[in-house]
């Protein structure tokens with residue numbers, strides 16, 4: 001698998017070789033430009049596709065699991081309108097889920113966070129601000145964001161969260177350092193529903209069901225009516241396939257809290 005350090009080393013060596021050759025024969029500038037563009041594109045893809053594990057290792061599924069289990073994860077809540085509907089659906093279908101909550105939303109709806117835990121689901125850290133510019137934050141700012149949300153949750157529930165879901169699925173060297181320093185497990189997915197895009201319920205559901213298998217981690221959001229509709233149909237699908245929905249920590253056999 002491609003890793004940032006290996007890619008950087010290879011491209012640096014490529015640059016040195018080109019420079020060395022250029023001492024003896026002229027090298028067309030386009031070759032240097034191509035090298036730089038390839039490096040940039042690889043780094044960009046590595047930052048956006050969490051499953052590449054390019055900057056840091058995220059846990060994206062559990063292919064080794066013996067039981068017929070999957071984990072549904074919900075990002076960006078808690079949401080006053082949609083999270084309660086998600087909770088009642090999970091209850092009706094006897095399913096458990098994992099909620100990666102945004103700190104500023106927890107501050108607004110602390111009772112919802114407590115209710116998620118009371119119903120036996122797991123929670124994880126999904127930054128404090130979920131700012132669009134999160135990918136440009138330095139290591140200390142990322143650490144501040146994660147610490148602020150963890151402290152908030154610890155004050156409300158006594159639980160110290162150990163799971164982190166990267167905002168937008170974006171990773172980079174600063175985020176990798178922060179996750180390592182704070183000893184979080186980074187949790188990715190192998191089934192991205194794209195439920196926050198223009199796709200309708202049928203398209204989103206088809207994306208999920210065509211990719212879901214034993215050990216899958218599914219990404220949804222508890223922030224829209226569309227996702228709630230998709231969730232109910234997904235739970236029926238899982239029931240028919242005899243796939244049990246468990247918390248992500250159970251699926252991965254790790255701890256959700258320190």
Ligand SMILES: [Zn+2]
Pocket residue numbers: 075076126130166167168
């Ligand atoms: Zn998010």
